Amino acid sequence: MATTTDLLTVSLLVEQNPAEVTGVPFFLRADEQIRKAVLAAVAAILSERPDVRVEWVSSSIVPLDGKPAVGRCAVCNCWVYDAENVTDQTPTRISCGAVVDGRYRCDEHLPHGHPLCFAGRGYDGPVPDAEV
Ligand SMILES: [Zn+2]
Numbered sequence: 001m002a003t004t005t006d007l008l009t010v011s012l013l014v015e016q017n018p019a020e021v022t023g024v025p026f027f028l029r030a031d032e033q034i035r036k037a038v039l040a041a042v043a044a045i046l047s048e049r050p051d052v053r054v055e056w057v058s059s060s061i062v063p064l065d066g067k068p069a070v071g072r073c074a075v076c077n078c079w080v081y082d083a084e085n086v087t088d089q090t091p092t093r094i095s096c097g098a099v100v101d102g103r104y105r106c107d108e109h110l111p112h113g114h115p116l117c118f119a120g121r122g123y124d125g126p127v128p129d130a131e132v
Contacts, residue, residue: 007057010038011093013079014061035059062091071104073097074127080106083116103130 016030035056042054064070069082069090080097081090082104097106098116105111105123112122 009093013064013094031059031061062093064091064094067091070094071099073106073109074100074103074130075109075123075125076106078106080104103127 012034014030014034021029039054039056046052046054064079067089068087069085071080071082072078073080073095079094081092081094082099083092083096084098086092095106095108096116097104098110098114099105100111100114107116107118108121109123109125109127110117112124114122117123
């Protein structure tokens with residue numbers, strides 16, 4: 001059987017203080033350390049699978065702060081994009097969601113009946129008060 005090749009894309013959220021990143025040598029930056037950790041973990045886990053070859057191809061960083069139609073879920077605080085108001089500048093490789101009553105909700109925390117509810121299930125639990 002012929003070998004097949006797939007591109008597996010994984011996204012990670014990396015929160016770091018930009019003031020502390022400035023002046024840090026590249027090899028000590030969190031994104032480079034994460035790249036090395038992912039490669040080391042993949043190599044360790046696949047060490048018993050000589051038929052599988054994994055090679056790093058690329059990585060990119062997309063700042064989320066200040067992007068249009070992006071915010072944090074009012075319930076679980078995960079990053080979410082408003083699928084109903086996406087623009088060309090909206091990063092869409094994060095959780096899908098929408099804005100309800102002026103606040104972001106991820107698809108698992110949209111209320112019953114919302115068309116973007118995850119698997120058609122709605123969330124009717126508590127929503128923490130907004131920070132003022
Ligand atoms: Zn949520």
